[in-house]
Amino acid sequence: MGRFENQVVVVTGAGSGFGAAMTRRFSDEGATVVAADINAAAAEAIASECGERVHAITTDVSSSDAVLEMIDRGQALGGINVLCNNAGFSHQSGRPWELEESEFDRVFDTNVKGVWLGVKHVVPHMIEQGGGVIINTASIGAVAPRPGVSVYNATKGAVLTLTMGLAVDLARYKIRVNALNPVAADTDFMKGALGVNELPDANREAIIKGIPLRRLTEPDDVAAAAAFLASDDASFITGVGLPIDGGRSIS
Numbered sequence: 001m002g003r004f005e006n007q008v009v010v011v012t013g014a015g016s017g018f019g020a021a022m023t024r025r026f027s028d029e030g031a032t033v034v035a036a037d038i039n040a041a042a043a044e045a046i047a048s049e050c051g052e053r054v055h056a057i058t059t060d061v062s063s064s065d066a067v068l069e070m071i072d073r074g075q076a077l078g079g080i081n082v083l084c085n086n087a088g089f090s091h092q093s094g095r096p097w098e099l100e101e102s103e104f105d106r107v108f109d110t111n112v113k114g115v116w117l118g119v120k121h122v123v124p125h126m127i128e129q130g131g132g133v134i135i136n137t138a139s140i141g142a143v144a145p146r147p148g149v150s151v152y153n154a155t156k157g158a159v160l161t162l163t164m165g166l167a168v169d170l171a172r173y174k175i176r177v178n179a180l181n182p183v184a185a186d187t188d189f190m191k192g193a194l195g196v197n198e199l200p201d202a203n204r205e206a207i208i209k210g211i212p213l214r215r216l217t218e219p220d221d222v223a224a225a226a227a228f229l230a231s232d233d234a235s236f237i238t239g240v241g242l243p244i245d246g247g248r249s250i251s
């Protein structure tokens, strides 16, 4: 009997990296999962890998109509217990003042507005159902920013502040809201931020040097933390930004 038997979990950005690992973890532990991604093929691929408990949907989290459709899908499957607002991306690393305005808007629309839209559309259902869990993927960059991705880090700071405020707003409805703060991982996200197809060894070594446990984040580290925060073991935990960073933020 898995921890999430008879539960419905919605994961955004489910087609790759952390979201794919969350989808595997929650479905392995018995949940019905709505795997949402802007990349339709990636959402379909994780759903067919995981089997009939995982339902793919194409969703751009920055579109209110699309997020509403995603939440309606989860409700039709029995009512959403857990929403993982995980989709996100970074502009390329570089001089923040040289970023195109359109890139600034896109990164805030996806990373910040996307989280808020998920909250906006799921919370009325969770209130009616008597509770729920919301988990937002922020970043260790929210609390310990490094140069080059300042605008991206600001989006994650906003996600963390939103998480803490919502935790207080929603506690009376038995809705817990927490954030995940991973350090660098070798996912498509990282390659996009660096503008490369493969993470060069020199970059990898430089990043690892700054992490006391001397490795990058693995997607399964993030999935395990999400499953913990979604579980009853975390029933008294709300409003935290959980570092998944091998000690980077305290070194």
Ligand SMILES: NC(=O)c1ccc[n+]([C@@H]2O[C@H](COP(=O)([O-])OP(=O)(O)OC[C@H]3O[C@@H](n4cnc5c(N)ncnc54)[C@H](O)[C@@H]3O)[C@@H](O)[C@H]2O)c1
Pocket: 012, 013, 014, 015, 016, 017, 018, 019, 036, 037, 038, 039, 042, 059, 060, 061, 062, 086, 087, 088, 089, 090, 110, 114, 137, 138, 139, 140, 181, 182, 183, 184, 185, 186, 187, 188, 189, 190
């Ligand atoms: N990889 C890292 O180093 C790292 C570190 C800290 C935090 N994060 C955060 O973790 C989350 C997941 O990143 P990842 O490393 O798994 O990246 P990833 O690129 O492997 O996966 C992100 C997924 O989100 C999807 N996506 C992008 N824009 C979307 C949109 N508008 N609507 C719906 N889906 C969208 C992509 O198609 C992709 O499948 C992101 O929020 C990212 O900011 C990543």
